[in-house]
Amino acid sequence: xxxxxxxxxxxxxxxxxxxxxxxxxxxxxxxxxxxxxxxxxxxxxxxxxxxxxxxxxxxxxxxxxxxxxxxxxxxxxxxxxxxxxxxxxxxxxxxxxxxxxxxxxxxxxxxxxxxxxxxxxxxxxxxxxxxxxxxxxxxxxxxxxxxxxxxxxxxxxxxxxxxxxxxxxxxxxxxxxxxxxxxxxxxxxxxxxxxxxxxxxxxxxxxxxxxxxxxxxxxxxxxxxxxxxxxxxxxxxxxxxxxxxxxxxxxxxxxxxxxxxxxxxxxxxxxxxxxxxxxxxxxxxxxxxxxxxxxxxxxxxxxxxxxxxxxxxxxxxxxxxxxxxxxxxxxxxxxxxxxxxxxxxxxxxxxxxxxxxxxxxxxxxxxxxxxxxxxxxxxxxxxxxxxxxxxxxxxxxxxxxxxxxxxxxxxxxxxxxxxxxxxxxxxxxxxxxxxxxxxxxxxxxxxxxxxxxxxxxxxxxxxxxxxxxxxxxxxxxxxxxxxxxxxxxxxxxxxxxxxxxxxxxxxxxxxxxxx
Amino acid sequence: xxxxxxxxxxxxxxxxxxxxxxxxxxxxxxxxxxxxxxxxxxxxxxxxxxxxxxxxxxxxxxxxxxxxxxxxxxxxxxxxxxxxxxxxxxxxxxxxxxxxxxxxxxxxxxxxxxxxxxxxxxxxxxxxxxxxxxxxxxxxxxxxxxxxxxxxxxxxxxxxxxxxxxxxxxxxxxxxxxxxxxxxxxxxxxxxxxxxxxxxxxxxxxxxxxxxxxxxxxxxxxxxxxxxxxxxxxxxxxxxxxxxxxxxxxxxxxxxxxxxxxxxxxxxxxxxxxxxxxxxxxxxxxxxxxxxxxxxxxxxxxxxxxxxxxxxxxxxxxxxxxxxxxxxxxxxxxxxxxxxxxxxxxxxxxxxxxxxxxxxxxxxxxxx
Numbered sequence: 001x002x003x004x005x006x007x008x009x010x011x012x013x014x015x016x017x018x019x020x021x022x023x024x025x026x027x028x029x030x031x032x033x034x035x036x037x038x039x040x041x042x043x044x045x046x047x048x049x050x051x052x053x054x055x056x057x058x059x060x061x062x063x064x065x066x067x068x069x070x071x072x073x074x075x076x077x078x079x080x081x082x083x084x085x086x087x088x089x090x091x092x093x094x095x096x097x098x099x100x101x102x103x104x105x106x107x108x109x110x111x112x113x114x115x116x117x118x119x120x121x122x123x124x125x126x127x128x129x130x131x132x133x134x135x136x137x138x139x140x141x142x143x144x145x146x147x148x149x150x151x152x153x154x155x156x157x158x159x160x161x162x163x164x165x166x167x168x169x170x171x172x173x174x175x176x177x178x179x180x181x182x183x184x185x186x187x188x189x190x191x192x193x194x195x196x197x198x199x200x201x202x203x204x205x206x207x208x209x210x211x212x213x214x215x216x217x218x219x220x221x222x223x224x225x226x227x228x229x230x231x232x233x234x235x236x237x238x239x240x241x242x243x244x245x246x247x248x249x250x251x252x253x254x255x256x257x258x259x260x261x262x263x264x265x266x267x268x269x270x271x272x273x274x275x276x277x278x279x280x281x282x283x284x285x286x287x288x289x290x291x292x293x294x295x296x297x298x299x300x301x302x303x304x305x306x307x308x309x310x311x312x313x314x315x316x317x318x319x320x321x322x323x324x325x326x327x328x329x330x331x332x333x334x335x336x337x338x339x340x341x342x343x344x345x346x347x348x349x350x351x352x353x354x355x356x357x358x359x360x361x362x363x364x365x366x367x368x369x370x371x372x373x374x375x376x377x378x379x380x381x382x383x384x385x386x387x388x389x390x391x392x393x394x395x396x397x398x399x400x401x402x403x404x405x406x407x408x409x410x411x412x413x414x415x416x417x418x419x420x421x422x423x424x425x426x427x428x429x430x431x432x433x434x435x436x437x438x439x440x441x442x443x444x445x446x447x448x449x450x451x452x453x454x455x456x457x458x459x460x461x462x463x464x465x466x467x468x469x470x471x472x473x474x475x476x477x478x479x480x481x482x483x484x485x486x487x488x489x490x491x492x493x494x495x496x497x498x499x500x501x502x503x504x505x506x507x508x509x510x511x512x513x514x515x
Numbered sequence: 516x517x518x519x520x521x522x523x524x525x526x527x528x529x530x531x532x533x534x535x536x537x538x539x540x541x542x543x544x545x546x547x548x549x550x551x552x553x554x555x556x557x558x559x560x561x562x563x564x565x566x567x568x569x570x571x572x573x574x575x576x577x578x579x580x581x582x583x584x585x586x587x588x589x590x591x592x593x594x595x596x597x598x599x600x601x602x603x604x605x606x607x608x609x610x611x612x613x614x615x616x617x618x619x620x621x622x623x624x625x626x627x628x629x630x631x632x633x634x635x636x637x638x639x640x641x642x643x644x645x646x647x648x649x650x651x652x653x654x655x656x657x658x659x660x661x662x663x664x665x666x667x668x669x670x671x672x673x674x675x676x677x678x679x680x681x682x683x684x685x686x687x688x689x690x691x692x693x694x695x696x697x698x699x700x701x702x703x704x705x706x707x708x709x710x711x712x713x714x715x716x717x718x719x720x721x722x723x724x725x726x727x728x729x730x731x732x733x734x735x736x737x738x739x740x741x742x743x744x745x746x747x748x749x750x751x752x753x754x755x756x757x758x759x760x761x762x763x764x765x766x767x768x769x770x771x772x773x774x775x776x777x778x779x780x781x782x783x784x785x786x787x788x789x790x791x792x793x794x795x796x797x798x799x800x801x802x803x804x805x806x807x808x809x810x811x812x813x814x815x816x817x818x819x820x821x822x823x824x825x826x827x828x829x830x831x832x833x834x835x836x837x838x839x840x841x842x843x844x845x846x847x848x849x850x851x852x853x854x855x856x857x858x859x860x861x862x863x864x865x866x867x868x869x870x871x872x873x874x875x876x877x878x879x880x881x882x883x
Contacts, residue, residue: 086593086594088596088675088676088677089593089594089595089596089675089676089703090593090594090595090596090675091596091597092553092556092594092595092596092597092598093549093552093553093556093594097552097556098552117593119593119703119704120586120589120592120593120703120704121704123703125593125675125676125703126676153592153593153594154592154593187588187591187592188591188592189591189592189593189594190549190591190594396825503588
């Protein structure tokens, strides 16, 4: 199978061509404002480097930070209506109650609360009121809003209420996108609703971006299928990604960690991904990134996605170097993508971490003569500081006292030599494009979360039922049935409730079925 | 009538209060996030809540108790309508003909620290600086008020839909517990509860004092240490007057369900001073017993506080995960919850550890 993995970052777009398990070629090109021309360029140049015919490519996988950045930077977000079905429950905390004001303003703060929702056992909190929903729809139409997020209490257990409400709203709002919270998140009303609203406000952008990717692939002459990668390192089809852009959040760190595991052959390690502005550190456990156990905020908004537990520090190839001797400081300020104009080695006037690496002879790019004047003391002090910062960060990322290897990937890896402190460093081949490799090797998943009452069936039967449903979901999403493994299974008894209710969550993953 | 005593709670106190309440929750009591947001919204709409010391009100003043009842996972999904506790409180006032002068938390640990503040804000009442547990416990008869002979079991429950149920007579505290639980399930497994009015004279003798202020101070110490990048765990030890009993990594979490309650164990591999040691915490809804190398070191009712090593973030038993690095701090229980009488209800035997008889934690109190 011939696959292309692409990672569209804020600074660079990376691409690799893989033939089965082998990386045939990897390239790095600047990300462009219109996204598409950067991807076209990456595709063109990686196809050329690998000598592969476009028509021979089976599948293209793209990881993108586009949607995360849109939320973080509050740009290209559509006005969105948040409709919650729960009254009289939940009235005290309306949708978006804990959002940063600027983000709330960016999407208009259009909040509607209506009757509906379920109790934990499926009984209605109150019956849906179609007339009420029609009134809401007319108000939404009057404001010219075309993105709607629908959230109902206990929808991860039963999505029926959200579906019925969306049907009523859609009948009145034929041009609007509907995002149902049950399609996105887990239990935890505010966090799931937040994710649904963020998804809704990204739908216009996602149609544009996914189409741009589609066009770029077509323009390169590739006929194969096209997927985007999710926050958990698995794939979604282009049409699905268009509907659920929020699921791409945090896919970047996941891809680089999965790519690092694949390229190094290590399954237990700490991964340091050094980019232009930051270094992201995380731990690999059985080849997968360790998940954060606490709530993760995106753009200041709480979500309850499964996200890799990543520790970020302001150190990258473009980090500014100021001061000298003991008072030397590296980052967090960075020249970012302007490195090719501002760094000394490129004829600029700003001293950056990359200049230090070149002056020290650790890397050879740009114009080395432009850093020949740097005092050896300064170069020495800056290098020592960089290693100290990384050593400290690695200690934070450790999840056990056992010495695990450190894998260094990303374009900023040139800052590091063979060791950090007394920890040996592994720099696998193609380290600079590990995130694109991570995208290329992503798998297909299926997930299910349900509350079972164990007064009717045994715990084993409940787990088996959930396992089966997760496997079916993975196959439906395109996984090959025989490759499916259960990677995550959790059952949490619902405390304080007689009747032994238990919440079961199962996730199955498998290899992409190419046929 | 409350004069100049106490202090008015500020919006800026809510984050430290919720954090400190979670620490005192010893793994249980639910997540205070939703409660904190609710209190914040009420304050932003103009409510003002004064925290009063236990000596502020006359002996014959009546004190009300309110709190949420139900499974924590319900509380984060089916968020309250908002006035459940207020309706339950009004129902109690109606059947007794008494007007409350102030409210007190039944339980400072976890989400229920916020309940009296929210209801007091709605009712225009002050909140007493104290509570009925000094921590979190899973059952209503574990309140000091119940332990020290409150005779009336009068209770009221209210749900989001406007249903209000008053339990006028109940045979004993266990019956009260069972009746309230089963009605709560009918109400969707989450409801607002209010208890019988208590005379101030009784509350003064039986409430664990100063726990609202203590929670705010613990939370403020954590936030301050984080901001100044100081050792968070040391600051918590200082503030609680407790001691550090273990640091390590969670290597396994086992849970099972018995009679509607989660029971289980978390196993830990020691780090730093405890390198090579093995820790084990018995968990029900709260952390109940800590063993180090097989020897019980801290046991209920003393407080076993499980904090994330670097951030000092309290970890509830539901959030325990493999690989977390934690510090386990023991804090001596207030004398009111470790008396002979209290131990019958909240000692290790009462939680299903017949082989353990309560031994107060051994420690060097942090220097004053």
